Amino acid sequence: MLKTLLSIITICTIAIFGLWIYESMTTKETSGNPYSDTIPSKMGKPDSSEYMFTERFPYTEEEILEKTGYGPKTGEGFNSSNMIASIADFQINQPGEEQGTYIEGIPEGHTVKVELIERTKELEEIDKINEVTYEEGEKGLVATLPDKRDQLYSLSAEMINGNGKVIDTYVGIVYVPPEPEVNAEVSTDKTSYSPTDTMDFRITNFGPSRLSYGARFIIQSYGNKAWKTVEGPEAVVAMEYILLPKESTIHTVKLESYDLEKGKHRIIKRLGVSDTEVEEELAATFIVE
CATH class of the missing domain: 2.60.40 (Immunoglobulin-like)
Structure with a gap:
């Protein structure tokens, strides 16, 4: 009985410690503002590669x-x-x-x-x-x-x-393929929202590389001529998403989780080329009314 109890305590401790490490890794960037004043919403362009072949080859x-x-x-x-x-x-x-x-x-x-x-x-x-x-x-x-x-x-x-x-x-x-690089675009379904709206956040991969990214979104508010990171949900599941070339995906973001005030904001997503160290940040701006 004592062994079982100790095992459960050990497992819980490891799980909490692992979550703390993950949260530290994903939130340390919000201390101050390490992000650029200007982050593009788009990088590269569709069909930027001569061949643009992906995992789906067009010939039988x-x-x-x-x-x-x-x-x-x-x-x-x-x-x-x-x-x-x-x-x-x-x-x-x-x-x-x-x-x-x-x-x-x-x-x-x-x-x-x-x-x-x-x-x-x-x-x-x-x-x-x-x-x-x-x-x-x-x-x-x-x-x-x-x-x-x-x-x-x-x-x-x-x-x-x-x-x-x-x-x-x-x-x-x-x-x-060419040298690994991020060719992608991020966008929102609307330009303005209420503080309790749900946002559809779209990520489009122009290719030719596969992109990978985590579950966390960073939202910043603009005021006093500077961007400041807004605190979001405390716990985020540690998972990796893969986006194939020439595909788009939509993630829903509950704005009420960020307690946003009226004004200008931006949502930032860090995208990486799968199996490489190449990473870029893209951001879409929006207004809260």
């Missing part, structure tokens, strides 16, 4: 084969019995990374030709970057991406029998 497997001019995927050479990792139809990778397919070993009397070709958004060929022929027994059928960004490539593996005939093909599209 059949269309990729047709547009790139490769033969059919028959399953005669690459199949479940010898595949370790196949070429994905579409993937986003970084410059200099090694990409390809891995098998148990090229069958006796066969070879595999791997090609890396730079292509347009419509998958038309621009330049053949690399071509390698792998011999029987080899397992890693790969190519290394060039040190260039905002590029689109096709990566193919063709298995060829002893008669020189292509018996099976794997082909996928690889996109190397």
